[in-house]
Amino acid sequence: MFVRRGKKKSMDLTEPDLPITPMLDMSFQLMAFFILTFRPTPMEAQLPLALPAEKPDSTQTAPPSTDLMPEEDNELIVQIYAADTGAPNRIIAKLKTGDVDLGADTAELNKFLKDQVASRGGKAAKLKLEMVENLNYQYVIKLIDESKRAGYEQVSPALIGG
């Protein structure tokens, strides 16, 4: 086989002049900056909700809303009242058969809602949580949390008398 052989050229290899030391300095400075300023943020999560219904305009004569009527089979209404501290002091479930006082413990609400789901054959109704103005937000989340854990996916917060 014919192999073509070129002339060997003598090349002068020149070393690239890269200033490695300042680059390393800079890299370490940046790394130190990121390490020192790094603050891990806590893991956030989300609770999806149905937005509360719009308030009807009181100046117009609209047909009476059935929104708050407990007779509606598809919706369970629970009212939560709060002490001056913002903690819940009374939780009342509005049933067709009458009101059920669940005390002030949110765990009782969870138990009650689980019983309601079980009594409906595992199917949860819509849940409307009516709360007073001064209820502390962390308890609002706790109540929604208990409701979701009991199986109620459609939870709608509302204001008592709102």
Place this chain on the structure above:
Amino acid sequence: MVLQLIMFFMLVSNFAMEQINETIRLPSAIAAKSLDKTVDNYLILNIAANGNVLLGRDDKAEALINKIQVANYMKTQMNLDKARTKPQDWEEGKGRSIIIIRAHKDCSFKMVYDVMQAARQAGYSNLQLRTLKVDPSQN
């Protein structure tokens, strides 16, 4: 050096884009779900313990201090959503942002409810409440 600087500025600008206010202390929930990273259109509203709605990252952020300001802001955002959505899609109910409420755990329910009402009146229907995820085994 240049690449490192570019990377640095990219990271910094990415943080600046976030609307999350670090002064807000969120409540905890066990049933909370992981964040949906696929959501493109969202509007984050940070509600401070005094009820002000903060629109930036820190204490110096622009604040909406009453219901009227919040209502006007929500209407403006809705108009922006409408402007950047094709009319046909808009008619089909698409293009509306998801409202993400990050409220301080010491807020009262009324403060959060007023913001929800303003969002509803502006025409928004999807809402998320941000919480911290709690491991049930720790409870």
